[in-house]
Amino acid sequence: MLTTFILEDNPQQRFYYQQVVRTQIMIDELDMQLAVVTATPAAIQDYLVQNPQTHGLFLFDIEIGTELTAGLDLAVWVRERFFDAQIIFMTTHTEMAFLTFERKIAPMDYLLKDKGMTLVEAQLRADIQLAVQRYNQTIVTNTQKFGYRIGQRYYEIPFTQFYFLETAPGNTGKLIIHAQQRQAEFIGKLSEQATKYPHLFLAHRSILLNPQTIVSFDTAKRVAYFPDQQSCLVAFRKVAALNHLLR
Template sequence: MYPVYLLEDDLQQQAIYQQIIANTIMINEFGMTLKCAASDTETLLAAIKDQQRGLFFLDMEIEDNRQAGLEVATKIRQMMPFAQIVFITTHEELTLLTLERKIAPLDYILKDQSMAEIKRQLIDDLLLAEKQNEAAAYHRENLFSWQITSL
């Protein structure tokens, strides 16, 4: 199962995002699972220990740290070069920092939109991640390697 992670410190928003993610995975029968929904960075980082891949929905501001999500994304990118990262934030002005730090997010969802629009973007990101994950699995299965040994 492809792991999905959520970092959101507003528990009401976290519950809404969790429901959207879980319902989308269930309805579409994706090979994904919501592995962790955390409200602090330490819990999320502990949950991804020893993981090689994943889809991350990260709030940019956690508690009073406006760049906590960005800092976590930097650590995730170092641990998992091919992780898929989506920021969900009110801080549009931090978009450029994601490029400067070479995080390469899959998406950047702004919270000042309607909940219907946020839901649509979350679903679109899950669909895209599933397609990319299937394509990567197909390529891994079709790789052939061989080695010549001397006699």
């Protein structure tokens, strides 16, 4: 679901944007929700910290109260943590536009309130449609990637580079990922990952592997080999199933 956030310190404008988004969701039956409507950047940050896998559409005023770049600062924070964030600035400050490029925010649009609410609304509705299209494309792409979180950072690896997961020795609440030029440890359970990514193969009670990246499988030794001289053990009772899968 595409999750939408509005940061605007003017109560009337904040309510207006909220109604535009809600109406668009209802009329077009969009796979979209309005999560946070606020004048406080921290409210959006708090939500995102608790929901680190959010796919978001962010409507930000640049100036919040006496803070001339509060919206820009929040956008930088969002961009650093959410690679697919779709950010729209709504402002009267045309001179601020260059800062969005300087800070590498890469917004999808820059709406000037001075144009009048009718034009702003029309542009915003078009942006919402575009954001939904981009989100749908992202979902298709993400099915080809493995995602995991370390602290507050979210990472993704294409399955073409993913080898296997193993439960960390002595800690069933942590997993170690083995991938092309990458090894990392993160919090998680193997059973949950097996459910989330059904195309992966449970080769052992502590190992979940990617059959697509196996280079060879030694059935006698019960060892699956991957690029970069990586390998993992396969349980005896799983040998036949993996052999069949690799045919």
